[in-house]
Amino acid sequence: MSLAEAVRAARGTRDWQRLVQALPFANFLQLRIDVRGELLTCVLPAQERLVGNRTLPALHGGATAGFMDCAAILFLLWRTDAVTLPKAIDFNIDFLRSAKVQETFAEMHLVKLGARVANVRVLAWQTEPEKPIAIGHGNFLLAP
Amino acid sequence: MSNEGSTQDRTNDTNLFYSSPYNQALGLRPLNWPKDGCVLCLPYQAHLVGDLDSGAVHAGAISGLIDTTFGQAVYTCIPRVFATLDLRIDHIRRSTAGRDLICAAACYKHTAQLAFVRGSVYHDDPADPIATAVAIFMFTDAVQQVFAAGRSHEPG
Numbered sequence: 523m524s525l526a527e528a529v530r531a532a533r534g535t536r537d538w539q540r541l542v543q544a545l546p547f548a549n550f551l552q553l554r555i556d557v558r559g560e561l562l563t564c565v566l567p568a569q570e571r572l573v574g575n576r577t578l579p580a581l582h583g584g585a586t587a588g589f590m591d592c593a594a595i596l597f598l599l600w601r602t603d604a605v606t607l608p609k610a611i612d613f614n615i616d617f618l619r620s621a622k623v624q625e626t627f628a629e630m631h632l633v634k635l636g637a638r639v640a641n642v643r644v645l646a647w648q649t650e651p652e653k654p655i656a657i658g659h660g661n662f663l664l665a666p
Numbered sequence: 667m668s669n670e671g672s673t674q675d676r677t678n679d680t681n682l683f684y685s686s687p688y689n690q691a692l693g694l695r696p697l698n699w700p701k702d703g704c705v706l707c708l709p710y711q712a713h714l715v716g717d718l719d720s721g722a723v724h725a726g727a728i729s730g731l732i733d734t735t736f737g738q739a740v741y742t743c744i745p746r747v748f749a750t751l752d753l754r755i756d757h758i759r760r761s762t763a764g765r766d767l768i769c770a771a772a773c774y775k776h777t778a779q780l781a782f783v784r785g786s787v788y789h790d791d792p793a794d795p796i797a798t799a800v801a802i803f804m805f806t807d808a809v810q811q812v813f814a815a816g817r818s819h820e821p822g
Contacts, residue, residue: 530820545724547714547727548724549713551765572687574687574734575685575686576686580795582689582730582733583750583753584730584731584734585688586733587726587730587733588727588730590726591726592724607717607719609725609757610757611756611757612756613725614753616752617750617752
């Protein structure tokens with residue numbers, strides 16, 4: 523199935539998990555999509571293989587970053603009419619707290635939706651949104 | 667966050683490197699450790715693809731390659747315990763399906779509490795980057811170190 527077909531199928535059935543199946547890296551992270559009304563949350567299940575430091579133990583910063591990047595793209599496919607994959611132009615992450623090996627959530631905020639570029643803010647948290655583990659923002663190219 | 671141990675022994679570094687489950691999951695391989703940096707390879711793998719139509723590796727997988735290489739670059743320069751404070755990545759161009767990615771990073775400055783790293787990702791030609799990045803790492807043993815040194819080297 524091509525990405526465009528997967529996106530259309532997800533929009534038609536409102537089964538947003540189909541988007542994850544169309545993104546091998548999101549599948550690799552075992553990412554889940556939870557849509558409640560007007561809010562989409564991405565969920566990264568706790569997994570031993572995402573650990574960066576066994577001693578603490580803590581999630582790998584690269585796993586957190588990859589999750590947030592995926593979450594922003596899935597959010598844009600959900601929130602906009604794009605049928606081509608939004609492409610990250612740049613992505614910035616501030617790591618705020620050590621991420622424990624537990625379920626991690628990402629919530630997105632569409633700062634600006636332009637004709638060609640979307641600016642998205644991503645907040646990643648574990649126990650409560652008020653204690654984010656990381657905050658990111660990126661520009662995404664909407665059309666090739 | 668990326669954290670490493672505090673030994674100067676390169677064999678132990680390699681062990682530390684392989685002891686990170688996420689580095690293993692990504693299949694990262696060390697290529698070279700220049701004196702102020704690190705060069706790692708992310709082999710092309712179908713499950714890391716972000717775009718089925720082009721076969722290009724997902725930006726998020728590239729983030730993992732960068733975070734690890736940058737952390738190793740810090741550790742090569744100064745073997746202390748640290749965590750990533752921030753990471754900025756510019757995705758210059760799409761990677762080519764089927765080709766491995768290389769990340770080369772240099773720790774160009776470190777102070778009592780911070781280490782500054784820059785680097786890029788490419789297939790085989792550093793002059794044709796797929797991504798460029800900068801990051802700041804914070805030493806998490808800094809409080810004791812600063813106390814022992816009796817002064818801080820922080821900028822500003």
